[in-house]
Structures are given as C-alpha cells and as structure tokens.
Amino acid sequence: MTKTTKKNILNILGKEVLPGTSTTINFNIAKLYTSTKVEIPIIIERSKHSGPTILITAGIHGDEINGVEVVRQIIAKKINKPSKGSIICIPVLNVFGFLSMNRFFPDGRDLNRVFPGTKNGSLASRFAHQFINEILPTADFCLDFHTGGASRFNAPHVRVDPKNEQLIALAKIFNAPFTLLSKNLDGSYRATCAKKGKDILLFEGGKSQSSSKEIAREGVQGTMRILHHLDMLHSNFDPPIRDSDTLIIKKSFWMRAKYSGLLHIKILIGKHVEKGEILATITDPYGKMRHVVKANNEGYIINVNESSIVYKGDAIFRITKESINE
DSSP, X not given: OOOOOGGGOEEETTEEEOTTOEEEEEEEEEEOTTSOEEEEEEEEEEOSSXXXXXXXXXXXXXXXXXXXXHHHHHHHTTTTSOSSSEEEEESOSOHHHHHHTOSSOTTSOOGXXXXXXXXXXXXXXXXXXXXXXXXXXXXXXXXXXXXXXXXXXXXXXXXXXXXOHHHHHHHHHHTOSEEEEOOOOTTOHHHHHHXXXXXXXXXXXXXXXXXXXXXXXXXXXXXXXXXXHTTOSOTTSOOOOOSSOOEEEEEEEEEEOSSOEEEEEOSOTTOEEOTTOEEEEEEOTTSSOEEEEEOSSSEEEEEEEOOSEEOTTOEEEEEEEEETTX
C-alpha cells in the first residue's frame, strides 16, 4: 500500500487532492452582471500509483465546440481514469464565450493572445494569469484542443514547434492525420507552456459552432495513444491503431478568392490534389459569372472555407506544399 506524503498530494487552487481519488474543483474568477457566479469545473482523476500529471483543456475560444466534445468524451468514457499518475480535464476554459457561442472574453480579448496574463489587467488577462500560476504548474504534459475559426474547417492535425524534436516525436505518437510544424504565437497558451518548460500538443480539427463525430474521434483516439505511451491508459482500453502515419507538414499556404460571390466547394477536406485540379467554383447571384478555382500545386487540402459567400481575397483553401515524409 502506497503511503500518502506531501510529495504525492496534488495541490490545486488551494485544495489538496489525494492519490486514488476523484474530485471536481470549481475555478471561479468573476461573476456575470447579475452577480451570478461563473465557475469552470476542473475534473481531476488520480491513480493510487505515482506517475505524471496530464492537463487536458479545450474551449479557450468559446465557440470551438469540437474541442469541448473531445474532452467530454474522454471524461464520459472514463478514459481520464489513469492507471498511474493524474489526469486533469477542463472541457471549457472560456465559459463566458461558451455561453454566448463567442470566440472572445466579455472584454473583447482573445484569451489565446493574452497569456501569461497579468494580475491587474483585463478580465481575460487576469484569468490567464491565475490559470498559468495556479493550475499549469501541476502539469507535466498538456493537451489542448481547438477548431478552425469562423467557417474554416480544419482537417484533424496537431501543431508543434519545428525546433522541438521531443514534441515532434510525441505528435507522431498522437498520430493525427496531419502534423503541422508551426512557430508558437506570442501571447498564446502554447507559447507560454514552452517558456515554462511544459510540453504541449495542440490539436486542431473542424470548425467553430459545429460538432463533428470524425474530428472528435481523432482527438479522443490520439489522446488514448499518448496515454498508452506514458503507461497511463487503463487496462480496460486498447490503444487505437491507425493504418498510416501522420503526415508532417513543413509548409502550406492559403489560396484566396479571386472574385467575390457564391462559393461552391467541389473537394473533400484532407484529400490529396494535383496541380490544376478543380477545387471549387465562384459564381455571382445572377447566373452571369462562373469562375473555376484550381489547385496551384500538388498537396493535401488541410483547411476549407465552408462559407457560402466569399469576398475577393478571402482565404478559401489551405494546401500543403512541403512535408518531411516526402
């Protein structure tokens, strides 16, 4: 029988969580105008056996439902009950945005651009500061789930810093269909984790205000593969196996609309296309103009703008240009 010591007690938001226990702690930083509390549930599962602590988050942008669904399924299927160590799940970080299906905090800030935050700043900045100082320090490894913004549908992929070989190796274990090598953005959660020495994988898939079973499945199965690698996946589960390895993308670019009008997509997300292949048409509402959109180069379609109407210059397709696997 493992003896409980101060060393293996998880201390989060001033509360002690013992090994072998399950608990939910409400993270409360502000109220609505009506004085109603807005609380963020932090769901913690601890094994009796010592091991790493994994922090799994979603909903940094309140309208990104796919990420929330991934973490919900991880909890509902009890994948978050580790064979060793601890798993902390926060399905909705930006509850304010989630309530109104909005990307931002009530102060108009993008939470994912104000990390690590400040003690006396805006509401989003204060939240980021408290999260980084009181929750993140408990984690050894982080998984963060996102979707494409607005009407842009992302093929399921993981984003990692191209200079971090360890994260690239972990992305291969997660094994999403694609892995994008991309620099950390200033003010982002991912960049702050890097500065704090916390390894993090950021998963992207689907689009805002929409839920996709296929995207959720990729996120859940990737998480299971990571937990299996860390020897944390409970024996009740078998690690999912993919038929192919993740395609590691070094470069990609956006194709933009040459005309304004109605957009008619002709291609599936994630498909490999040849140069000159028809991707879409753009028409006017009056039946007088029809422009055919063709691929500028060979590659995979990793992002599609699913908006029915576009303006000249709008991003409509993101196509891979160079990959390590090639």
